[in-house]
Amino acid sequence: MLRKILGFTAAAGLAAVMATAAQADAIDDIKARGTLIVGVKADYKPYGYLDPSGAIIGIEPELAQDVATKLGVKLEMVPVVSSNRMQFLEQGKIDLMIATMTDRPDRRKVVLIPDPNYYSSGTNVMAQKAAGLKKWEDLKGKPVCGIQGAFYNKKTQEEFGAEIVAFKGTAEVYTALKQGRCVGFVYDDSALIAQLQDTAQWGDYEMALPTIDDAPWGLAVQLGQDKFAQFMSDMIVGWHKSGRILELETKYGVTNTPFAKAMHDKYK
Incomplete structure (x- = not known):
């Protein structure tokens, strides 16, 4: 029985050491x-585009360049879309994801999202002025790109009756x-x-509906990378404190969004 207890203790200790090493390795490996x-997004102007x-x-x-500069390394950016960004992080294809991702509880089970959040946005519809949309319910039975x-x-489909036509990227949506x-x-x-x-391109369009579901955005690292997550948490606080987000918006x-202004006021 004593040998079993010692064996379990040794195994637990080894697991703890390995977990600690894995957490340390994220930043160490990047530097090495x-x-x-x-x-990042490559089709989502102005947050990430070509x-x-x-x-x-x-x-x-x-x-992302701020993070690389802080770490003293070069930056390589990999284009991601909403349907693959978490998988790329899980699979180790990227070290960090900063890709317009809404912070939701189910996503926190898959990736590690540091606090505080770095950005926030709500949901709205860019539509033809001729459509005469005034309320969300006006979308019922109409094809809406997503x-x-x-x-x-x-939500747009189930609560407001729109017929969602889904595309992989924004370039396809704008063409549609x-x-x-x-x-x-x-x-x-x-x-x-x-x-x-860009009135030359979209002068006949408007965003006439009230914005709904204002939600924060979270950047992410792999689960278990607590050291890297803390590093990113400090980066985010620094961005808010210095007004970096406000500067980039401008x-x-x-x-300047209410969220960015409020976070700057909180940390400055």
Whole structure:
């Protein structure tokens, strides 16, 4: 019996050591590699998108560069979409995910989301002015474009009766809108506001519905990487304290959001 107890104790101790090592290795491995690999959006202006040269730019890529700079390593960005971003992190294809992900309890079971949240947005619809939408119920029976994996698709369909036409990325959605395949696009209000500023492209469109379901965004690391998560938590606090998020919103044409202003006031 004593040998069994000692055996269990040794096994538990080894597991604890291995868990601690795994937590330490996330940052250590990044530094040893000399490169931080971050999953970001490449089709979600202004948060992550391609410039004319094909480089990924935007608010979140700049935040990713902040992290790489702090770690003293180079930055490699991997384009992700809503349907694969958590899988890329789970599979170790990326070290960190900063990709417009709404922070939800079910997602915290899959990936490790540090507190505090770094951003927030609500849900709205960018639609043709001619559609005359005034309330969410006006979507009943109408085809509405959405992004695969976005949580608000289900609500828009089940509560308001819209017929969701899901696409993998925003480029496909905007093409579908131009072709008249959808009456509107259900998406994050902050991104839609930025898109509507391009009046040459979207002068006939509007965001007339009231924003609903304001929800915070969470960046993420792999489960068990507590040391890396704490590092990112400190980074987020620093962004809010310095006004970095507000600065990037202004740089990329987004009116400073209530969330970003409130978090700056809280930490400054």
